[in-house]
Amino acid sequence: MEEILNLLFNQYEIFLLIFVRTTGIFVISPFFGIENTPNLLKIAFSFILSTLLTLSLNVGTTYLETSFFILVFKELIIGLLIGFISYSFFTTFYVMGQIIDMKIGFGMVNVVDPQHRIQVPVMGNFYYILAFLLFMSINGHHSIINGLVDSYDFIPIGDFYPITEDGLFLIDILSEVFSIGFKLSVPVVVTIFLIDVLLGILARTIPQMNVFVVGLPLKILVGLLIVGISVPVFYKLVPVVFDKAINGIYYFLNSFIKG
Numbered sequence: 001m002e003e004i005l006n007l008l009f010n011q012y013e014i015f016l017l018i019f020v021r022t023t024g025i026f027v028i029s030p031f032f033g034i035e036n037t038p039n040l041l042k043i044a045f046s047f048i049l050s051t052l053l054t055l056s057l058n059v060g061t062t063y064l065e066t067s068f069f070i071l072v073f074k075e076l077i078i079g080l081l082i083g084f085i086s087y088s089f090f091t092t093f094y095v096m097g098q099i100i101d102m103k104i105g106f107g108m109v110n111v112v113d114p115q116h117r118i119q120v121p122v123m124g125n126f127y128y129i130l131a132f133l134l135f136m137s138i139n140g141h142h143s144i145i146n147g148l149v150d151s152y153d154f155i156p157i158g159d160f161y162p163i164t165e166d167g168l169f170l171i172d173i174l175s176e177v178f179s180i181g182f183k184l185s186v187p188v189v190v191t192i193f194l195i196d197v198l199l200g201i202l203a204r205t206i207p208q209m210n211v212f213v214v215g216l217p218l219k220i221l222v223g224l225l226i227v228g229i230s231v232p233v234f235y236k237l238v239p240v241v242f243d244k245a246i247n248g249i250y251y252f253l254n255s256f257i258k259g
Helices: 002-010 012-028 039-056 068-090 092-104 122-137 140-154 164-184 186-205 211-254
Strands: 110-113 118-121
Touching: 012 039, 012 068, 012 140, 039 140, 068 092, 068 122, 068 140, 068 164, 068 211, 092 118, 092 122, 092 164, 092 186, 092 211, 110 122, 118 122, 122 140, 122 211, 140 211, 164 186, 164 211, 186 211
Parallel strands: none
Antiparallel strands: 110 118
């Protein structure tokens, strides 16, 4: 233990920079960035992981010629961007749930997500919880840690020089998130569209029938039925979203200019 402490004191600058990048990831990434997790626990885990990385990584010392404040800022940005990419793909399920809510009549209903303390759509929260449980069951959080470790091979300390294309890449991620969310909601959207067509036909053929009174509960019933039937398919598709998140992290790491 004493040898480890002495090594950390001798490499305290490296340790602090690794700690900043690790903390940046833990601020926003899935699982690690949950707000109802005690901050002391997050700091302790970041400290332990940073210690292990400091003892195992060979990062060199050429970066010490740069201002230490600039290095801290760079490392924090790298960590935040990695966490942002991983969390962005998780918001796919909120987009999916929001679209479904609008179609089945839950558009005005929101619930509080205790993990992030924000208001989210009802079905979005449902799908997010299912995806989060599956993410944990396949050790998806380990992939984020692997991405952190591998990030030093792609972007060593002090070699973070963003280019214009990287900002466009983040925009592409957000557009892809919306696209995936819409595709996942297609079964419910198509079904509700057919019900709307049917109700329109009934309104023309049976004018005395109040379509608004009949249509709302019918949409809710059919929508929830389709949601229940499609859950097994949802579990098959969720790992694809996780793979896109991990691939997005590595594409991001590989896209930066190395100094």
